[in-house]
Every structure is written in structure tokens, then in C-alpha cells.
Amino acid sequence: MLSLAGRTAIVTGAGRGVGAATACLFARAGAEVALVDLDAGSVTGTAEQIGLTGREALPFVVDVTDAFAMERLVDRVADEWGRLDILVNNAGIRRDGPLEDLSDKEWTESLDVDLHGAMVCTRATVPHMLRHGFGRILSASSAVARDGRYGGTAYAASKGGILGLTRVWARELGPKGITANAVAPGLIDTEIGRSLRADVLAEAVARIPARRMGRAEEVANVYLFLASDLASFVNGAVVGVDGGLLL
Numbered sequence: 001m002l003s004l005a006g007r008t009a010i011v012t013g014a015g016r017g018v019g020a021a022t023a024c025l026f027a028r029a030g031a032e033v034a035l036v037d038l039d040a041g042s043v044t045g046t047a048e049q050i051g052l053t054g055r056e057a058l059p060f061v062v063d064v065t066d067a068f069a070m071e072r073l074v075d076r077v078a079d080e081w082g083r084l085d086i087l088v089n090n091a092g093i094r095r096d097g098p099l100e101d102l103s104d105k106e107w108t109e110s111l112d113v114d115l116h117g118a119m120v121c122t123r124a125t126v127p128h129m130l131r132h133g134f135g136r137i138l139s140a141s142s143a144v145a146r147d148g149r150y151g152g153t154a155y156a157a158s159k160g161g162i163l164g165l166t167r168v169w170a171r172e173l174g175p176k177g178i179t180a181n182a183v184a185p186g187l188i189d190t191e192i193g194r195s196l197r198a199d200v201l202a203e204a205v206a207r208i209p210a211r212r213m214g215r216a217e218e219v220a221n222v223y224l225f226l227a228s229d230l231a232s233f234v235n236g237a238v239v240g241v242d243g244g245l246l247l
Contacts, residue, residue: 002228005030008081009227010074012064012121013091015042017190018140020049021216022088022223027055029224034058034077036091036121064091064117067124074124084128086227089118089139089162094192095154107154114140114158119165126173135178136227139166143186143242159184163238170236179235181226186242189213209244 009026013019015037027033027050037043040061047059058077062069078084092114095106118139129135144152145159162182169180187193187204193213196204205211219241225231226239240246 002224002230003030004086004224004227007085007227008032008034008077008083009086009088010034010036010077010084010121010125011088011090012036012117013140014046014059015039016046017192018185018188018216018219019088019090020046021220022090023057024050024053025217025220025224026086026227027057028053029228031086031227032057032081034060034073036060036062036064036073038063064089064121065112067120070120071124074121074128078128083132084125085132085134086136087121087125087138088223088227089121089137091117091121092140092158096151097153098151099153102153107157110154110158111161114155115161115165118162122165122169126178129173129178130176133177135173136231137166137169137173137178137180138223138226139180139182141166141182141184141238143184143240143245146184146238146240147246166238167236174235179226179231181231181234181236182238183219183222183226184238184240184242185214185219186240186245187213188216188219188241190216204245207245208242209247212243214241214243 011023014023014035043059047057050057095110141162142159166182
């Protein structure tokens, strides 16, 4: 396994799915991990799961769009561990539907959590990374941002915005020892993936050369590589984890 020994990380959306899998994998790789989610029960559950491996994680119930709360959380984590090395911007929601049915509320919610939340968390974290001249900013985009799936106006916009932010951060922060990369999952067997209509899900699986949904752990493996020292020269990249969906 790749080692994250001596590293500290914050993983947002860590209560379930890819976020939980990533947090658990980081902990097994030796990192100190802070878990962020709005669902107290699920984020506590992830912390308990990590605890069963003999590691300890810090769970926080915080809204990633709340700049003041995130700044306090980040400061607390940095004070606790003396440094902050890795941020995984995984928190997200999905608001699907054709353009004519998309409400202003759904549009705003998607951009607030998926895009604005990533900016808020990164802005709060970067000053701590700069103190040590090292950092890994990893953000969740999506295959939807690249293939323009029907009904994905809000989701594609927010996840496409992540690609733009990643490139800007890579250019701005790269000279300072901080890399920024994005992961673009396809159809993953998580709560969001399983929420698709049966016919839509079947059609999507049929388009994947592997003829199956991906697993949360398969996305977490890519996050682990990008967070590790082996990815020191990977910056501004978008790594698809989609089983060939976009071929």
C-alpha cells in the first residue's frame, strides 16, 4: 500500500460512499484524518469504522459552504496535528432533471455545495499548507462534466467548474509546493448512483466496457495515489475513474 505516514488530511462528504472509502483508506495508509459531513450519524459511523482498525479519526458535522465554520474547523485540525497536508473536496449533491424543469433552488444548491463548498474548503486550508511548503488539493469532478449527460445541467455546471478551479489552483500554487488535481468518477455504486431510475441505470451500465458500476474503493485508490509522494509531478490533472464510459 502507498504510505501517507506523517501526513494529515481532511475529507469532506466523509459520511458515506466515496468519501467514507477514501477516509478509511487514507487512515489505513497511515494518515491522520479529519472527517467532515452534515450527517452526524454517518460521519460518526465512518470514524468508528476507522477506529476498528486501530486508528483514530476526528469527525465534524459542518456545512462546507459555511466559510466561518470551515475556517474554525481547519484551524482546529491544524492545531491538533501541527500541520495540514491533504484536502479532499468530496462533499456533493446531485440535482438532475431536464433544463425546463430545473428550479432556481436546485441550481443554486448544486453550485453552492459542489463548487462553492470546494472553494471555501480550499481557501481555508491553503494557508496551512503554505506554512510547510507542501499540499495536495484533490477535488471531485464527474464524467458528467465531460460528456454532457441528459438532465445534468446543474451537476455538469458545478462539476465542470471544479475542472476550472483545479487548473487555476495548479498554476497558482504549484510553485509553492502544492498540487491540485481532480478525479472524475463515472457511474459508481453509491447512494447517488443507485438513485438513478432503473432504465437510466441499465442504459448507463450498458455503455461501460466493463459492464458494471464502479466501486467507491476504486475511486479512493486514485485519491490515495494522488495524495502520495508518488504523484509529486502530477498537477492540474483530471483522472477519470469511469471504466471506459467516455470512450
